[in-house]
Amino acid sequence: MARTVLLVEDEAAIADTVVYALQGEGYTTRWVQLGREALAALRDAPFDFVILDVGLPDISGFEVCKAIRRESDIPILFLTARSEEIDRVVGLEIGGDDYVAKPFSPRELVARVKAILKRVEPTPPSGIPWELDESRARIRYHGQTLNLTRTEYRILKTLLGQPERIYSREQLMERAWESPESSFDRAVDTHIKTLRAKLRAVAPDDEPIRTHHGLGYSLRP
Numbered sequence: 001m002a003r004t005v006l007l008v009e010d011e012a013a014i015a016d017t018v019v020y021a022l023q024g025e026g027y028t029t030r031w032v033q034l035g036r037e038a039l040a041a042l043r044d045a046p047f048d049f050v051i052l053d054v055g056l057p058d059i060s061g062f063e064v065c066k067a068i069r070r071e072s073d074i075p076i077l078f079l080t081a082r083s084e085e086i087d088r089v090v091g092l093e094i095g096g097d098d099y100v101a102k103p104f105s106p107r108e109l110v111a112r113v114k115a116i117l118k119r120v121e122p123t124p125p126s127g128i129p130w131e132l133d134e135s136r137a138r139i140r141y142h143g144q145t146l147n148l149t150r151t152e153y154r155i156l157k158t159l160l161g162q163p164e165r166i167y168s169r170e171q172l173m174e175r176a177w178e179s180p181e182s183s184f185d186r187a188v189d190t191h192i193k194t195l196r197a198k199l200r201a202v203a204p205d206d207e208p209i210r211t212h213h214g215l216g217y218s219l220r221p
Helices: 012-024 037-044 061-070 085-093 106-120 150-161 169-176 185-202
Strands: 004-008 028-032 051-052 075-081 097-099 130-133 138-141 209-212 216-219
Touching: 004 037, 004 061, 004 085, 012 028, 028 037, 028 051, 037 051, 037 061, 051 061, 051 106, 051 130, 061 085, 061 209, 075 106, 085 097, 106 209, 130 150, 138 150, 150 169, 150 185, 150 216, 169 216
Parallel strands: 004 028, 004 051, 051 075, 075 097
Antiparallel strands: 130 138, 209 216
């Protein structure tokens, strides 16, 4: 399955070059020009990688990175005209995985994307579709890191803890929500629906989350 890359770059000429290079290597690429567009895109669909310009017209790429890191551990590569050491250090300290300064070689950029994806997405042992990395709050499914929100991660982690066990909506809310008393039962259903869509994007023929009507949800190992 082709990896999906979100490119956040306000200069069309640069974006065209990057998109062409990525697509030439088999990556599915979506291009947006604003930081807020990027955050909306990440909420709407799963991506495997983000290439993020620092100097965006609406909000700084550093602020976009911070917002992403509050919800996801998706790899981020900064693309920017800034080459000073302090900028590189800041970018890496707030959660960036790499930093490329303009002007740059598109081939080198793609090579860095490949290297990061290879590093963060090792192939799991044969026959085991799940890999939970609690130290990084990351879950891999069939070798692919899932782009999960904090709540989605907690729900899936709970289900993974005891496969086949049926969890009621109330039990999932207690484990996944910081303030479960302020949420509604149907919020669990909404997150389960989104989780299923993200899992289906990785393995279309699998349906690991099971619904038990009147009882709750369980996970097939």
